[in-house]
Amino acid sequence: MSFWPYYGLKQGIQTTPWPDGEDLSPGLSPGRPLSAPVTAPEATAALCPVGALQARAEGVHVAFDRCIHCQRCRQGEHALPWQEDFAWTVAAANNQGPLGGRFYESLNVLYVDAGACGACVNEVRLIDAPAYNLHRLGIFVTATPRDADVLLVAGPITDAMRTAIRKAYAAMPEPKRVVGMGVxxxxxxxxxxxxxxxxxLEKIVPVDWWIPGCPPPPLAILQGLLRVVGRAVPQMTEEGTP
Ligand code: SF4
Ligand code: SF4
Structure with a gap:
């Protein structure tokens, strides 16, 4: 027997139990910094290269929708506390609410790369890997907007992609939702x-949900898609909410 079939049989099923059970695998998520009272707010805020940390009288506030996970604020004497979660999805200003029960077993997602660096698409690819297996959750990837219930977009929306995204959105049947992933x-x-x-993305089409992160890990993406259909999943705590 060649190595890989033997290895697979020996390991057994390795798909995550989440969301029905807790996934305790190490390295699932880079986690996120939490707003906290610190002794030197200005010094802590100065660690951030993208202005995601704001010094305030009561401590440091984290604008997680700007965080690129460089982890500079995770170490040293001015470090912030970290939370190892991945329930990062938040409702956007134009949120129309979840799609509802008839999408629980069949949600078709069209992913569009709008100038992303490559890391976001890698995480999207992983939700189809055996470890995450999006199909067990009734989620499928489609290549055409005519079949799509969700438009999932990563990247800063380069000029070449503006029209493509508008056309894809217009071609989707109602009801439809838009999710922007990655900061x-x-x-x-x-x-x-x-x-x-x-x-x-909001400058191009109305957005329903944001999944911040740089990039958001696979379980953060799945958590966002499950929120789109309205399934009960853990949600981001108030602290650190964009
Ligand atoms: S981890 Fe995020 S908040 Fe902290 S310094 Fe890096 S970008 Fe800024
Ligand atoms: S959010 Fe981060 S990982 Fe995603 S496309 Fe932008 S830079 Fe790349």
Missing amino acids: CAVNGGIFGESFACAGG
């Missing part, structure tokens, strides 16, 4: 707004 989709991230990119 680039939220506000341009490290690319920002420029002559070359819109600096955020």
